[in-house]
Amino acid sequence: MRSEELKVKSFDMNTLSTAAKPIIIALWLSLLFLPFKGFKAAILFFAIFSVLLLSLKFLSPYKKIFAERLQIFSKKIYLLSVNRYPSIVIRSALLLLILTMPFMVRDYFIDVAILVGIYVILALGLNVVVGFTGLLNLGFVAFYAIGAYTYALLNTKFGIGFWSALPFSLVITSVAGFLLAIPALRLRGDYLAIVTLGFGEIARLILNNWDSMTRGPNGISGIAPPEILSISFGKLSHYYYLVFLFVILTLFITRRVYASRIGRAWVAIREDEIAASAMGINTTLYKLYAFAFGTFWAGLAGALFSGKMQFVSPESFTFMESVLILCMVILGGLGSIPGVIFGAFILVLLPEVLREVQLYRMLSLGVGLVLMMIFRPQGLLGGKRVSLRS
Amino acid sequence: MFLQQLINGLTLGSVYALIALGYSMVYGILELINFAHGEIYMLGAYLGIIFLAFFTAVGLTAHNLPLALMLTFVLSIIFCSSYGFTIEKIAYKPLRNAPRLSPLISAIGVSIFLQNYVMLTQGATDKVFPAFFGVAGFQFMSVRMTYLQLFIILSSAVLTIALRLFVRKTRMGKAMRAVAQDKTMASLVGINIDTIISLTFIIGSGLAAVAGLMVAMYYGLVNYSIGYVAGIKAFTAAVLGGIGSIRGAMFGGLLLGLVESLGGSYISGEYKDAYAFVILIIILLVKPGGLFGKADLEKV
Numbered sequence: 001m002r003s004e005e006l007k008v009k010s011f012d013m014n015t016l017s018t019a020a021k022p023i024i025i026a027l028w029l030s031l032l033f034l035p036f037k038g039f040k041a042a043i044l045f046f047a048i049f050s051v052l053l054l055s056l057k058f059l060s061p062y063k064k065i066f067a068e069r070l071q072i073f074s075k076k077i078y079l080l081s082v083n084r085y086p087s088i089v090i091r092s093a094l095l096l097l098i099l100t101m102p103f104m105v106r107d108y109f110i111d112v113a114i115l116v117g118i119y120v121i122l123a124l125g126l127n128v129v130v131g132f133t134g135l136l137n138l139g140f141v142a143f144y145a146i147g148a149y150t151y152a153l154l155n156t157k158f159g160i161g162f163w164s165a166l167p168f169s170l171v172i173t174s175v176a177g178f179l180l181a182i183p184a185l186r187l188r189g190d191y192l193a194i195v196t197l198g199f200g201e202i203a204r205l206i207l208n209n210w211d212s213m214t215r216g217p218n219g220i221s222g223i224a225p226p227e228i229l230s231i232s233f234g235k236l237s238h239y240y241y242l243v244f245l246f247v248i249l250t251l252f253i254t255r256r257v258y259a260s261r262i263g264r265a266w267v268a269i270r271e272d273e274i275a276a277s278a279m280g281i282n283t284t285l286y287k288l289y290a291f292a293f294g295t296f297w298a299g300l301a302g303a304l305f306s307g308k309m310q311f312v313s314p315e316s317f318t319f320m321e322s323v324l325i326l327c328m329v330i331l332g333g334l335g336s337i338p339g340v341i342f343g344a345f346i347l348v349l350l351p352e353v354l355r356e357v358q359l360y361r362m363l364s365l366g367v368g369l370v371l372m373m374i375f376r377p378q379g380l381l382g383g384k385r386v387s388l389r390s
Numbered sequence: 391m392f393l394q395q396l397i398n399g400l401t402l403g404s405v406y407a408l409i410a411l412g413y414s415m416v417y418g419i420l421e422l423i424n425f426a427h428g429e430i431y432m433l434g435a436y437l438g439i440i441f442l443a444f445f446t447a448v449g450l451t452a453h454n455l456p457l458a459l460m461l462t463f464v465l466s467i468i469f470c471s472s473y474g475f476t477i478e479k480i481a482y483k484p485l486r487n488a489p490r491l492s493p494l495i496s497a498i499g500v501s502i503f504l505q506n507y508v509m510l511t512q513g514a515t516d517k518v519f520p521a522f523f524g525v526a527g528f529q530f531m532s533v534r535m536t537y538l539q540l541f542i543i544l545s546s547a548v549l550t551i552a553l554r555l556f557v558r559k560t561r562m563g564k565a566m567r568a569v570a571q572d573k574t575m576a577s578l579v580g581i582n583i584d585t586i587i588s589l590t591f592i593i594g595s596g597l598a599a600v601a602g603l604m605v606a607m608y609y610g611l612v613n614y615s616i617g618y619v620a621g622i623k624a625f626t627a628a629v630l631g632g633i634g635s636i637r638g639a640m641f642g643g644l645l646l647g648l649v650e651s652l653g654g655s656y657i658s659g660e661y662k663d664a665y666a667f668v669i670l671i672i673i674l675l676v677k678p679g680g681l682f683g684k685a686d687l688e689k690v
Contacts, residue, residue: 032472035440036511136491138498183675190423190494191674194625198667201622209660319618323502330495363506369499373492374484 022053074333074380098244102237110236112352114308117243118301119344121250123328124337125297130326131335132258133290134270135185136193138322139200143295145207145317147173147302152220152312153213162226166303173299174292181291185284200322207314219313226307239308246304250297255337257293266290270335320362327365330372333379342380393533395651401539401608403647404546408601409624410631410639411553412474412594418570418634419590421490425497426477428621429504430470430595434602435612436508437466439517446520455522466603467596474595475588483584501618508614516613519606542604549597550640556593557636566590570634619663623650626670632680641681 026049034042102110122144129137147169154165184195207214214220226242257263265286268276277283306312328347333339347365351358372379409431416424445451445458481500485493527536557563568576569586577583605620606612627646631638646666654662673680 028472029476032469032476035437035469036508134491136494183671187674187678188490190421190490191678193491193494194423194622195671195674197622198670202664202667205661205664320502323498326495326498359510360506362502363510366499366501366503366506369502370481370496373488373496373499374481377488377492 022057023050026050026053070376099241102240107236110240112348114236114240114243116345116348117240117247118304118308119325119328119348120247120341121297121301121304122325123332123340123344124250124254125294125301126325127329127335127337127340128254128257128266128294128297129290130329131333131340132263132266132270133287135287135290136190136196137291137294138193138197138319138326139180139203140196140295140298140325141317141319141322142200142203143173143177143298144302144305144321144325145203145312145314146176147299148306148312148316149207149214149220149302150299151303152223152306155223155306156220161224162303162307163228166300169303170296170299173302174296177295177298178288178292181288185287185291197319197322200317200319204314204317204319207317214314217314219311219315220306221311223306223310223312225310243304243308246300250300251337251341254297258337262286262289267335324365327369330369330379334377336379339379391532391655392652395655396648397533397535397539399648399651400644401542401647402651403627403644404543405601405605405608405643406620406624406627406646407550407640407643408546408597408604409620410627410643411550411636412598413621413625413628414631414633414635414639415566415590415594417628419566419587420482420486420493422482422493423497423625424482424594425494425621426481426500426504427474427594427598428617428619428624429501430474430477430617431598431602431605431620431624432508432612432614432617433473433504434466434470434599435519435606435616436512436517436602436614437469437599438462438603438606439519439612441465442520459522463600463603467599470595470599470602471592474591474598478588478591483587501621505614505617512614514614516611519610519612521610522607538608542608545600545604549600550636553593553597554636562586562589622670623666626666626673629670629678629680630673632682635680635682638680638682 026046029049030042030046033045037045101113122140126137126140129135129140150169150172151162151165154160154168155162160168180196180199184192184199187195208217210216225239258266265276265281266289268279268281269283269286273283305316309316324347328343329340330343331339331346332341332343351361409427412427412430413424416422416427441462442451442458445461450461451458477500481496482493485496527534527539557566565576565581565586566589568579568581569583573583576586601620605616623646624643627642628639629642630645631640631642646669649669650662650665653665
């Protein structure tokens with residue numbers, strides 16, 4: 001009697017879950033959107049959601065195959081970029097393309113390419129903290145700002161050139177990262193994230209309100225671009241090469257450090273902090289290294305940014321900027337260097353290429369973050385678990 | 391002047407306390423900083439404006455103002471609770487066994503989505519909340535308190551006490567406390583964990599909706615970005631009082647409100663928003679357990 005009841009019930013659940021459940025979910029979701037968009041949009045949402053959910057339901061048997069394909073694909077790309085270097089032909093072709101690009105395209109594209117370069121440096125820096133070591137830093141933009149403002153202030157107040165100011169930018173930023181990390185690293189992961197976020201906000205508030213020093217929301221203008229032997233890098237194509245060189249430098253150094261003893265310690269801390277400390281790794285010290293090393297690159301990117309824009313204002317250093325850089329790291333693949341570069345490329349280029357996307361960029365980034373966390377936390381190009389020895 | 395700021399601070403603090411309750415409850419149960427909670431509060435304020443506009447359009451506001459306001463409150467609470475419920479189901483539930491940072495990043499994603507969704511549909515400019523209460527109030531010596539301020543402080547207190555009674559006295563509340571203590575054990579004694587977590591989100595979001603509506607009435611202006619700052623401040627309040635504790639959230643909220651309004655008038659108004667962050671950082675470094683919480687050891 002009882003089992004019969006159960007049978008009937010489970011049968012009902014089955015039919016419900018095959019067809020009706022997606023529709024009910026779609027109805028529920030579109031109801032939630034109702035007050036903000038009105039009836040027409042809600043009906044449209046309902047249609048979209050139900051088609052989407054039903055097709056997902058329909059396609060679910062193929063999900064596994066699809067996931068496997070994606071896995072293989074990402075592994076291929078990963079191997080291509082790390083273990084087996086691409087053939088010399090492809091490499092030199094790519095290099096040639098990058099080097100000759102300024103002669104072939106409009107200034108606008110060079111401008112975008114410079115921006116991509118700066119973001120690649122930033123994302124590689126954040127990747128050290130978030131990707132390698134597994135510490136969430138939500139105030140990364142503060143260090144970017146410190147780097148940018150250090151150069152801007154040194155240049156406009158004391159007339160110091162880019163090359164003399166750059167070491168200051170780098171050292172001050174790293175020291176700031178170090179100083180924040182000393183107390184903050186005693187905290188657990190999520191509290192650490194909130195403290196770094198608070199630090200970012202405080203930094204922005206100071207930039208906004210310390211009028212005598214930073215000129216507040218008006219920002220600092222008239223920053224000189226870098227120059228070598230009295231050749232100014234004010235021209236876009238020159239600056240492009242400069243940024244390119246720095247990207248190569250960043251790439252080289254982060255990769256070497258990642259493969260070193262320190263890098264392995266970072267990965268060990270990320271995977272299991274308690275096990276790592278049991279193996280004799282001084283976790284606090286190595287986390288400090290990660291913070292200082294990661295923020296170092298933020299300082300470099302900041303100096304390059306103010307040298308390029310010749311203008312800085314607090315507006316460029318909001319929390320959303322931190323999130324954007326974090327998205328680059330997560331989208332490409334936490335801890336995967338090629339993945340991070342890919343992420344920076346996509347997130348800078350996409351809104352530039354598709355103007356309509358710009359309006360919806362943050363909206364879709366939010367959705368993207370949730371989806372990535374649920375379906376592919378290792379990022380588009382990240383391996384399942386990146387082993388250094390393979 | 392001092393007493394006046396005290397009252398302003400208490401008003402602000404009551405609002406923070408209401409939002410902080412949601413953070414505190416969710417953190418107590420899931421150990422998750424629900425980043426999207428501030429956005430729920432912002433949605434509550436916007437929903438208030440939308441429903442009131444709707445009731446004005448159908449003529450209910452002119453006909454029967456208290457009824458319209460009450461309906462607005464009820465509808466906003468229902469919708470915000472549904473948002474909270476849905477967000478948990480979509481963005482947090484699949485990540486319950488994931489590494490600790492995954493749900494946090496997911497929560498940031500939800501927060502960005504909601505902010506930009508409201509910005510795209512409602513515009514980036516401030517929205518005006520119709521002033522029904524006006525500035526009517528009573529005077530006591532040189533101190534002035536509007537009825538709205540009284541209403542905010544009282545309703546916040548009543549809701550907090552009601553929540554405390556719910557958690558202390560009812561069966562559901564008992565289940566909630568059990569889940570907060572140990573999820574596995576709670577499920578072994580027959581508590582449905584999912585239901586309890588959903589309930590937590592529903593209650594927390596409802597309280598945030600009330601807070602949002604009251605702030606919209608108090609300031610008269612609403613912007614899509616208010617959720618982020620208020621969320622961080624309320625989180626600070628929750629941590630200040632000891633996260634996971636209802637009493638702590640209440641006192642933390644009030645304390646933060648007082649610090650902000652007194653600090654804003656006596657120290658520097660420009661850095662008003664920074665106080666919360668500074669307090670947060672100091673509390674986390676010095677006494678991570680908060681004023682009323684107990685320091686917890688990390689479980690291996």
